[in-house]
Amino acid sequence: MTTAARPSPIAWLIAPAGLLFVLFFVLPFAVMTAMSFYSGNPVTNPNAFLTTRHYERFIFDTAGIFHEALWSTLRIGLITTVVSLLIGYPLAHWMARMQSRLGHALVLMAVIAPMLTGIVVRTFAWMTILQDKGVINTTLIQWGLIEKPLPLMYNEFGTIVALVHIYVPFMVLTLTGVIGRIDERLEQAARSLGAGRLRAFVEVTLPLSLPGILAGSLLVFALSISAYVTPSLMGGTDVLTLPMLIAQQVGTSFNPNFAGALGVILLLVSLAIVVAYNRILARLAGGQGMA
Amino acid sequence: MTSAAIKLDQVTKTFDGRVMAVDAVTLDIAAGEFFSLLGPSGCGKTTSLRMIAGFEHPDSGRVHVGGKDITDLPVHRRDMGMVFQSYALFPHRTVAENVAFGLRMREVPKPEIERRVAAALAQVALTGFETRKPGQLSGGQQQRVALARALVVEPPVLLCDEPLGALDRKLRQQMQFELKELQKRLGVTLVFVTHDQEEALAMSDRIAVMNGGKVEQVGTPTEIYERPRTRFVADFIGEINILDEGGQLRALRPEKIRLVAAEGARLSGTVETSNYLGGSTLLRVQPTTGPSMLVRETHAGARASRAPGDLVGLTWNDSDAVALES
Numbered sequence: 001m002t003t004a005a006r007p008s009p010i011a012w013l014i015a016p017a018g019l020l021f022v023l024f025f026v027l028p029f030a031v032m033t034a035m036s037f038y039s040g041n042p043v044t045n046p047n048a049f050l051t052t053r054h055y056e057r058f059i060f061d062t063a064g065i066f067h068e069a070l071w072s073t074l075r076i077g078l079i080t081t082v083v084s085l086l087i088g089y090p091l092a093h094w095m096a097r098m099q100s101r102l103g104h105a106l107v108l109m110a111v112i113a114p115m116l117t118g119i120v121v122r123t124f125a126w127m128t129i130l131q132d133k134g135v136i137n138t139t140l141i142q143w144g145l146i147e148k149p150l151p152l153m154y155n156e157f158g159t160i161v162a163l164v165h166i167y168v169p170f171m172v173l174t175l176t177g178v179i180g181r182i183d184e185r186l187e188q189a190a191r192s193l194g195a196g197r198l199r200a201f202v203e204v205t206l207p208l209s210l211p212g213i214l215a216g217s218l219l220v221f222a223l224s225i226s227a228y229v230t231p232s233l234m235g236g237t238d239v240l241t242l243p244m245l246i247a248q249q250v251g252t253s254f255n256p257n258f259a260g261a262l263g264v265i266l267l268l269v270s271l272a273i274v275v276a277y278n279r280i281l282a283r284l285a286g287g288q289g290m291a
Numbered sequence: 292m293t294s295a296a297i298k299l300d301q302v303t304k305t306f307d308g309r310v311m312a313v314d315a316v317t318l319d320i321a322a323g324e325f326f327s328l329l330g331p332s333g334c335g336k337t338t339s340l341r342m343i344a345g346f347e348h349p350d351s352g353r354v355h356v357g358g359k360d361i362t363d364l365p366v367h368r369r370d371m372g373m374v375f376q377s378y379a380l381f382p383h384r385t386v387a388e389n390v391a392f393g394l395r396m397r398e399v400p401k402p403e404i405e406r407r408v409a410a411a412l413a414q415v416a417l418t419g420f421e422t423r424k425p426g427q428l429s430g431g432q433q434q435r436v437a438l439a440r441a442l443v444v445e446p447p448v449l450l451c452d453e454p455l456g457a458l459d460r461k462l463r464q465q466m467q468f469e470l471k472e473l474q475k476r477l478g479v480t481l482v483f484v485t486h487d488q489e490e491a492l493a494m495s496d497r498i499a500v501m502n503g504g505k506v507e508q509v510g511t512p513t514e515i516y517e518r519p520r521t522r523f524v525a526d527f528i529g530e531i532n533i534l535d536e537g538g539q540l541r542a543l544r545p546e547k548i549r550l551v552a553a554e555g556a557r558l559s560g561t562v563e564t565s566n567y568l569g570g571s572t573l574l575r576v577q578p579t580t581g582p583s584m585l586v587r588e589t590h591a592g593a594r595a596s597r598a599p600g601d602l603v604g605l606t607w608n609d610s611d612a613v614a615l616e617s
Contacts (some may be wrong), residue, residue: 136452188346189379191366193444200367203392207383 031281036260056259065240065269066262070269073241076156076223077270080163083214084220087164088171092212093205095172096179111172119166123233126162130234152235162234164226170223171216178212179205207284214281218274242266294322294480295357295447297343302352304338312338314504315352320482322357322447327476327483327491330501331527336484337452339501344429344450345369356448367396368597371451372441372479376456380425386412386436387421393444411443414473431462438470442477449474450557451483455490488528492516500524515578517544530573530585533615540615545573545587547611550597556604558584562597572586576603 018279036055040048040217058066091111098104114122129135130152137149152158182205190200228243242262249259297320301354302432304313313335320326328336341347343354345366353362361369372393380389387408394404415435426431434454454470455463471494474481485491491498492512492605499509500523508520519525522533525542532543553559560578571589574597578584584605588597 183377183379185375185377185379186381188366189373189375189440190372190381190392191346192344192373192450193393193440194367194370196365196367199396204381267493273368 032260034260035257036264038257040257054258056263057258058261058265067243069240069242069245070265072156072239073225073243073266074269074273076159076163076231076239076241077221079160080148080167080224081217081221083160083164084168084171085217088168088175088216089209089213091168092172092175093179095176096182097184111169114165115169119229120168123162123230126158126165126234130161131160145216153234155238158233158234159231159239162230163227166227166230167220167223170219174216174219175209175212178215179209182208210281210284214278217277221273222270225266293445294448294478296320296322296355297326297448297480297482298355300353300355302339302342302349302354304335304342304347304349311504313342313349314350316501316504316506318506318509321479322480323478325471325481325483325494325496325500327485327495328501329485329488329491329527331486331496334501335504336486336501340450340452340482340484343448344371344373365494366551370444370446370448372444372446374434374437374441374449374454375454378425378434378454378457380436380440382425382570385421386417386423386425386428389425389436389439390443395446407443411439414442415439415469420510430484431466431615433606434458434466435469437518438473442473442479447480449479449481451481453485454483456485456487463490470494478589492528495587500527502527502577520616525613525615530587532584534612540617541612542615543607545585546571546589548605548607549585550574550586550588551604551606553602553604556606558605560584560603560605562599562601565597565599574603576605578605 036049037050037052039051039053042048044291061067091107095104095107095111098107127134131137131154132149134152136152137146140146141149152161182288186208187200190196190204195203225241226243227241228247231239231241232247233245235244246259246262246266249255249262297318299316299318302313302316303311305311316335316339318326318339328339330336332594338347342349343356343366345361349362353360355361356369356371381392384392390408390411391404394407399407400578409418412421415438417432417435417439420428420432420436425436428436437454451470455466458466467490483491483494492515496512497509498515500507500515502523508515508524510518515524516528519528519531519542522540522542525531525533530545532545532548534541534543558578558581560576560583563575563577563583565575566573571587574586574588576584576586586603586605
């Protein structure tokens with residue numbers, strides 16, 4: 001038992017990851033939380049004092065924009081997640097059940113390829129498609145189907161379209177792994193027992209893929225509520241999300257303490273939603289949740 | 292329980308347009324029969340079964356069950372029970388829910404479902420396991436749940452795809468008896484796919500031996516074993532000696548050969564190896580000319596009398612050397 005205390009040499013291999021995690025997650029998060037309870041920067045300003053006024057400012061919301069920003073952040077996140085799931089699930093199911101290895105590789109390439117381009121580039125691509133003088137509007141006007149351009153961007157619709165495009169691959173990759181591990185013979189057994197294809201899917205494959213739906217949805221939700229570039233570019237003046245508000249507070253209002261409070265609030269609210277979501281799905285799956 | 296006859300009529304299936312999986316197979320399976328499809332992997336036995344079940348559609352040829360052409364009927368309307376090699380139990384459902392599944396799909400009223408599930412579980416001696424999940428059961432128990440799930444809807448036909456393949460030898464033997472007994476009691480037509488010749492011989496009323504997508508021979512276990520028609524069938528089932536008598540091949544089972552004195556025997560030679568198998572001993576004898584011969588010496592009580600190096604004579608009845616088709 002004397003050797004039990006000695007860590008395996010392999011354990012040292014996670015040291016870089018651990019260091020990275022502490023340096024770029026734990027530490028900034030601690031600083032952000034600490035800052036959110038100070039009136040100013042306690043390092044440069046000796047008069048800074050402890051306060052909860054940043055949280056009060058958000059809760060009482062006299063400016064009338066903070067609650068709306070939180071709500072639109074969550075709304076955009078939820079809609080993006082649901083749409084990504086609706087688009088991603090059939091694609092993932094098709095990929096997971098594909099017999100041909102070449103076909104699988106090609107579809108996988110097609111799913112991953114957009115991720116090779118940066119988010120900014122992809123968002124600009126959507127702008128050239130959706131704006132008033134963009135591909136869709138000019139085409140429709142030329143065909144005489146509409147007279148004025150449709151409001152396709154600088155609003156929530158455009159934001160969600162671009163976010164879905166960016167985050168669907170995450171959904172597909174997560175789901176493909178889970179669906180691929182479900183034995184195809186389970187569905188065949190259901191069909192041999194009298195269930196049609198759709199019924200067999202609903203009774204067997206769908207409930208067994210709930211862990212994948214859960215993981216994929218959480219991933220896409222977390223990514224889209226923290227998205228900054230896409231809502232800023234696609235949303236115009238119509239959309240204000242919490243990440244945009246935080247950037248404003250840091251960049252133009254020079255109020256990092258209030259920005260810190262907003263960050264903590266976003267984190268707490270999304271954690272609460274994640275826990276609730278997990279509970280509900282776990283109950284549906286009969287205790288197969290992830291947490 | 293009702294049972295139905297199955298007829299495959301010139302059924303052919305290719306995969307990717309190239310590989311001939313099943314090549315013009317015609318089979319007549321009687322109602323209530325225990326019928327095995329036996330052959331090595333890739334011989335087309337599983338594809339044939341899947342065409343009866345409806346998971347594969349034949350390229351040509353028809354499938355009839357109970358006198359009706361069901362070739363174009365979808366799987367869920369075929370009303371057949373199926374037991375898969377891996378059991379394919381629903382892991383997220385309890386034992387009772389698994390067994391109830393087929394009844395639920397048929398919209399049987401709830402009290403009747405409960406009654407029939409209880410009866411089906413009693414039939415496979417699993418009363419008391421209703422609320423367990425499949426993952427909490429042993430391989431043999433999972434096997435019995437799969438059987439109960441397939442049989443509870445009282446299908447006229449039960450299809451089994453190597454259902455005992457994953458069990459250890461002792462349990463497999465026990466399940467062979469149970470399955471056969473159950474099949475006889477219910478009178479269901481059972482099509483059984485296996486690559487295990489002992490299993491096929493032990494359980495079947497009739498066996499179709501398949502090779503390369505074709506049926507080599509159909510017959511009772513005794514016919515298949517005692518009177519193999521082709522070299523493949525003779526080779527595939529049990530140990531065999533192939534004799535070449537002027538171009539005519541003959542198959543001779545090792546236990547049909549008697550050990551006698553070397554002088555005046557049909558063949559004489561030296562014992563090369565002697566494998567003691569408990570109930571019998573398998574000797575490999577190298578004659579002075581020709582290929583070596585397998586001889587099975589069965590013994591009640593005492594063990595084999597010959598050792599490697601002994602000179603022995605071999606003899607057999609002409610009628611036991613079965614002429615093979617070329």
